[in-house]
Amino acid sequence: MSDVALSNGTNKGYRLPERFRPIVDDTSCKRCRRCVTECSYRAIDCVGDHIVATDGCVACGRCAAFCPTGSIEIETIPNQFPPHANFTERIRRGIMSQASTGGVLLSSCGTDVEHPVIFDELLLDAAQVTNPSIDPLREEIETITFLGRRSGKLTVSEKDSFSFISEIGPVIAMDMPLMIGHISLGSVSYNVQKALFTAAKELNIVAGSGEGGLHPDFYVYADHINSEIASGRFGVTSGYLNKVAAVEIKIGQGAKPGHGGHLPGEKVTDLISHTRMIPIGTDALSPYPHHDIYSIEDLQQLVSGLKEATEYRVPIGVKIAATHNVAAVSSGIVRAGADFLTIDGFRGGTGSSPRIIRDHAGMPIEVAVAVVDRRLTEEGLRNRVALCAGGSIRSSADMIKCIALGADVVMTCTAVLIAIGCHVCQQCHRGLCSWGIATQKPELTSRVDPGLAAMRVKNLLSAWNEELKEVLGAMGIDSVESLVGNRDRLRHFGANPRIAEIMGVKHVGEGWG
Amino acid sequence: MSGLQGNPISQYGLLRTTSPRTIPERPTGSPATRPSGLGYQMGGCGISGCISTQGRGISGESISRMLTTMSERENGLGAGYACYGLFPNRRDEFCLQLILDNEESKCAVEEFLKEHADVTKDEKVFTRKVRTLSPPYPLVWRYFVKPAEKREWRGNSNLSEEDYVVKLVMHINREVEGAFCVSSGKDMAVFKGNGYSYEISEFYDINRYSGQLWISHSRFPTNSPGWWGGAHPIGILDWAVCHNGEITSYGVNKKLVEMAGYVCTLQTDTEVIAYTWDLLVRKHQLPIPAAAFAMAPWHHSEIPRMDPNSGLLAKALRLTYKEAFLNGPFSIIVGRREPEITMIALADRKKLRPLIVGTSSDRDLVFAASEECAIRAIDTQADTWTTNAGSPMIAQVGKGVVRQGVEPPFSGVVR
Numbered sequence: 001m002s003d004v005a006l007s008n009g010t011n012k013g014y015r016l017p018e019r020f021r022p023i024v025d026d027t028s029c030k031r032c033r034r035c036v037t038e039c040s041y042r043a044i045d046c047v048g049d050h051i052v053a054t055d056g057c058v059a060c061g062r063c064a065a066f067c068p069t070g071s072i073e074i075e076t077i078p079n080q081f082p083p084h085a086n087f088t089e090r091i092r093r094g095i096m097s098q099a100s101t102g103g104v105l106l107s108s109c110g111t112d113v114e115h116p117v118i119f120d121e122l123l124l125d126a127a128q129v130t131n132p133s134i135d136p137l138r139e140e141i142e143t144i145t146f147l148g149r150r151s152g153k154l155t156v157s158e159k160d161s162f163s164f165i166s167e168i169g170p171v172i173a174m175d176m177p178l179m180i181g182h183i184s185l186g187s188v189s190y191n192v193q194k195a196l197f198t199a200a201k202e203l204n205i206v207a208g209s210g211e212g213g214l215h216p217d218f219y220v221y222a223d224h225i226n227s228e229i230a231s232g233r234f235g236v237t238s239g240y241l242n243k244v245a246a247v248e249i250k251i252g253q254g255a256k257p258g259h260g261g262h263l264p265g266e267k268v269t270d271l272i273s274h275t276r277m278i279p280i281g282t283d284a285l286s287p288y289p290h291h292d293i294y295s296i297e298d299l300q301q302l303v304s305g306l307k308e309a310t311e312y313r314v315p316i317g318v319k320i321a322a323t324h325n326v327a328a329v330s331s332g333i334v335r336a337g338a339d340f341l342t343i344d345g346f347r348g349g350t351g352s353s354p355r356i357i358r359d360h361a362g363m364p365i366e367v368a369v370a371v372v373d374r375r376l377t378e379e380g381l382r383n384r385v386a387l388c389a390g391g392s393i394r395s396s397a398d399m400i401k402c403i404a405l406g407a408d409v410v411m412t413c414t415a416v417l418i419a420i421g422c423h424v425c426q427q428c429h430r431g432l433c434s435w436g437i438a439t440q441k442p443e444l445t446s447r448v449d450p451g452l453a454a455m456r457v458k459n460l461l462s463a464w465n466e467e468l469k470e471v472l473g474a475m476g477i478d479s480v481e482s483l484v485g486n487r488d489r490l491r492h493f494g495a496n497p498r499i500a501e502i503m504g505v506k507h508v509g510e511g512w513g
Numbered sequence: 514m515s516g517l518q519g520n521p522i523s524q525y526g527l528l529r530t531t532s533p534r535t536i537p538e539r540p541t542g543s544p545a546t547r548p549s550g551l552g553y554q555m556g557g558c559g560i561s562g563c564i565s566t567q568g569r570g571i572s573g574e575s576i577s578r579m580l581t582t583m584s585e586r587e588n589g590l591g592a593g594y595a596c597y598g599l600f601p602n603r604r605d606e607f608c609l610q611l612i613l614d615n616e617e618s619k620c621a622v623e624e625f626l627k628e629h630a631d632v633t634k635d636e637k638v639f640t641r642k643v644r645t646l647s648p649p650y651p652l653v654w655r656y657f658v659k660p661a662e663k664r665e666w667r668g669n670s671n672l673s674e675e676d677y678v679v680k681l682v683m684h685i686n687r688e689v690e691g692a693f694c695v696s697s698g699k700d701m702a703v704f705k706g707n708g709y710s711y712e713i714s715e716f717y718d719i720n721r722y723s724g725q726l727w728i729s730h731s732r733f734p735t736n737s738p739g740w741w742g743g744a745h746p747i748g749i750l751d752w753a754v755c756h757n758g759e760i761t762s763y764g765v766n767k768k769l770v771e772m773a774g775y776v777c778t779l780q781t782d783t784e785v786i787a788y789t790w791d792l793l794v795r796k797h798q799l800p801i802p803a804a805a806f807a808m809a810p811w812h813h814s815e816i817p818r819m820d821p822n823s824g825l826l827a828k829a830l831r832l833t834y835k836e837a838f839l840n841g842p843f844s845i846i847v848g849r850r851e852p853e854i855t856m857i858a859l860a861d862r863k864k865l866r867p868l869i870v871g872t873s874s875d876r877d878l879v880f881a882a883s884e885e886c887a888i889r890a891i892d893t894q895a896d897t898w899t900t901n902a903g904s905p906m907i908a909q910v911g912k913g914v915v916r917q918g919v920e921p922p923f924s925g926v927v928r
């Protein structure tokens with residue numbers, strides 16, 4: 001939640017109450033002042049011989065994590081507002097902020113509003129008696145996953161020998177049904193992007209470049225990079241497009257459907273200005289639509305143009321935010337020639353987004369991926385493309401359920417940032433990230449060691465892949481492709497059977513078929 | 514415990530029985546009507562098949578002996594036989610064999626067929642009362658048809674003869690109450706029902722028929738709708754499939770065949786397997802070993818062991834037909850009429866269900882079965898061998914065993 005800091009004198013007396021407060025144990029504190037240096041929000045200070053809380057704590061936890069004596073706890077301050085179930089504290093803070101500033105409220109990360117999470121209402125199946133489970137410790141379970149176009153039909157003949165005329169690809173093979181989503185250089189630091197690309201290369205998966213071009217230092221990772229072409233076209237050159245593994249046209253992002261990228265000027269440093277090809281300190285505001293795409297035919301032209309530019313060597317994808325007509329739009333995108341299609345659910349993360357859009361627009365990825373998978377099947381198109389899905393994939397359980405609902409590849413962003421240190425304090429748009437992630441300030445970015453961060457991302461995603469194998473084995477499936485869209489292996493265990501019906505998932509208690 | 518005093522628990526009120534009929538009572542219903550709310554059917558099974566590669570007639574008595582020998586593999590809830598080379602005088606006409614609840618459903622089918630096809634002949638299929646098989650019995654009728662001159666279906670004109678017949682069958686099975694078309698190929702028919710293999714054999718008097726290829730199936734289902742249509746073999750056009758297994762990828766495979774226009778009415782993985790064969794081999798013209806590889810592929814990690822061109826074909830098949838991959842345990846025996854009478858025997862890529870094949874000493878007969886006893890029951894001298902996981906044995910009339918099921922998937926691939 002972004003509570004705009006109020007310094008304007010005319011707003012005296014309308015100050016927003018603090019939400020969090022570091023509590024320092026004065027007896028065990030040894031006055032080393034480490035917390036004061038660590039806190040990029042200046043929410044803790046040394047007054048006389050005591051460490052005290054000042055204002056503006058965002059509960060990022062950096063101070064507590066680095067206190068050598070474990071003397072700090074972060075407290076959520078209760079009872080700042082009289083209770084009211086309708087005018088919640090969140091609503092009242094929003095009103096007060098806007099009354100002071102007259103502006104659009106900004107925030108970051110995925111929405112923190114308590115919408116029901118459908119993933120949590122889905123249960124997985126397992127094999128018993130009539131089919132054997134498979135032991136992933138003793139037998140191979142395949143998780144190799146392809147991203148790209150499929151022809152749907154092969155021409156093979158057998159006279160004296162086999163011969164085949166094939167039209168395959170362009171397609172890339174990854175070791176896991178996972179990709180790291182688009183986290184741009186600018187929204188995060190150089191060190192973070194380096195860590196993500198290193199991890200992707202070592203895991204043999206792809207990572208998104210995010211909007212804003214590719215830093216020349218990262219060309220060495222190009223064969224594991226899914227490069228984004230967004231409406232701003234910042235930094236796009238055919239030079240690196242010809243090196244990357246895949247290219248993705250970004251129409252929309254789950255956290256802000258209908259919006260363009262937004263990088264605040266404070267984050268546009270020399271490094272970013274070079275990569276994005278924009279002046280230092282200017283806000284990088286991408287147009288809301290692509291101004292050369294006002295219709296599906298226009299998209300088809302851009303897809304073809306990119307295929308020409310990359311000589312049909314790499315798969316060209318299209319990413320859209322999950323909005324209410326997602327199934328029909330997806331079918332159009334496949335017909336327009338996309339080799340892969342990425343759907344981003346409304347809970348997806350962002351480095352900066354208007355709160356009104358982030359919290360209220362779009363739809364959950366669970367439903368979106370299921371309806372898109374079904375529509376593409378009904379139209380006989382599903383075996384032509386790879387379907388990627390993301391938008392708050394928090395764990396391997398979410399990933400597995402997302403695959404069973406129809407995704408070939410699952411995309412994750414926030415989880416890998418948490419692996420690097422992010423505490424989801426939702427302050428990315430302020431550029432002060434104390435964990436050195438969503439910031440460009442050198443004293444903060446140096447807090448991320450790219451080697452260590454890459455290792456942590458690798459650990460996380462390999463663990464997820466191992467858990468995927470455990471589940472596949474338990475289901476009696478020895479290759480992940482046999483789970484894609486296999487809704488029969490899911491059951492809904494929740495309050496709203498209509499959701500299950502729309503997703504094509506049966507309720508618990510119903511058998512197969 | 515006082516009531517049990519001095520009475521060993523093992524004898525207390527328990528009767529011993531050696532009758533196989535202790536469980537379960539067969540539910541009675543309308544044999545041709547798909548029970549409402551019928552869920553996915555699964556279970557274990559016995560399968561057997563026998564082909565004369567020299568095109569001689571094999572009596573129904575032989576196949577019946579093969580199947581009934583494996584009595585451990587059935588529980589009286591479904592069995593069936595498919596016979597090829599059955600109508601030498603009408604081998605160019607499609608034979609639609611139906612099970613019907615009553616005269617009314619028969620009239621409805623005939624009315625529909627009159628409008629959509631040329632029926633050249635129809636006849637009652639011989640059936641008789643079986644003492645142990647409780648009624649109601651279905652009416653079984655067959656129609657020899659030629660597709661109508663103008664093959665148009667809901668605006669889709671110029672369908673091939675086969676595609677048109679598929680549409681006819683899908684329509685009957687979905688829309689005509691009390692009627693179920695069990696087979697629709699040329700020169701072949703399926704005889705099946707809800708009972709033990711010996712009961713179904715007696716009901717149809719299987720011994721009266723003789724054919725160049727027989728495949729057969731008995732069931733041990735874990736659920737038991739009293740529905741004759743759900744028994745195996747399951748056929749579409751000239752394909753018939755007998756299947757012992759449970760496909761864990763059913764939801765994925767179903768999508769592939771539905772994309773190609775097949776309508777799944779049976780809720781069994783066997784139905785999806787039959788449609789997959791038809792799609793891959795008839796419609797996409799894949800050679801049988803290539804189609805078998807798509808259904809039971811090598812691991813990606815094994816593909817580098819192939820020569821480069823074979824490896825390329827293997828990868829292309831895995832990528833393009835990943836929805837055709839039948840995951841989970843199965844062994845299947847598949848029959849086909851066109852272009853020559855063919856028997857295929859295939860087990861899953863881990864070989865989690867049994868399958869054994871063999872030939873008679875004169876090399877004329879080729880057998881396939883779940884258990885060796887089925888083969889020995891009719892030929893004590895047969896040479897038998899087991900196929901490799903995922904490798905099809907293929908035997909054809911006029912050609913003999915064209916593939917033993919121990920070879921690598923493809924050889925001599927050229928591009």
Ligand code: SF4
Pocket residue numbers: 022038039040041042043044056057058059060061062063064074434
């Ligand atoms: S480091 Fe973070 S948690 Fe600690 S005082 Fe500063 S803002 Fe609060």
Ligand code: SF4
Pocket residue numbers: 060108109417421422423424425426427428429432433434435436437438
């Ligand atoms: S990246 Fe940094 S600022 Fe953004 S939520 Fe995570 S910890 Fe907070």
